[in-house]
Amino acid sequence: MKSRGLSGAVPLSHFFLRERLKTGDCAVDATCGNGHDTLLLAQLVGQGGRVWAFDVQENALVATEERLAGAGCLDRVVLVHSGHERLAEVVSEPVKAVVFNLGFLPGAPRETVTSSETTLAALEQAAELLLPGGIITLAVYTGHPGGAVEGRAVEAWAAALAPGRFNVWRCRQGNRSEVAPYLVVVERIPS
């Protein structure tokens, strides 16, 4: 497929992840869906690294597993059939990146979507697990019911983070509509 460069929130999140993740790192995909983000994380951390991939939908985990197996990257990924609000129960070691791609699974019925309550619960835990220099990326979609509320909740949570400990960026594409998906990046300031 022809690259569209940094068009959209997900390619921009990948740009940050490529900059930050190194071989041997640990990372989390909080919403693995069809596995595109999980695959990038698995490739970036390499064989010596570890990725936990969460989703509440069985078919999402199956799609992610197939994608990883096809790319020869399944060995370093733990597939977790659970909501990301249980992140800290599953992941106990510090991580370099946590990726959220909010909303619904493309191509699946839209009744299963991320929600403010569980996303905020997961974000609290993600911020605690994050290593200095680590990043949380959130691709935020506002076009579906509940999306705008969730986006505002994420922004309010991020805005309240201590500026001495975290940097927060909200990235909108300047030549797109105001309702286009956007990216929030939280960096734990390197110590």
Ligand SMILES: C[S@@+](CC[C@H](N)C(=O)[O-])C[C@H]1O[C@@H](n2cnc3c(N)ncnc32)[C@H](O)[C@@H]1O
């Ligand atoms: C936009 S899709 C993710 C796309 C995915 N990152 C990819 O590369 O294909 C959002 C996913 O979040 C999942 N989801 C919804 N609520 C969740 C929760 N509480 N915990 C984990 N995943 C959840 C949905 O099932 C859906 O697969």
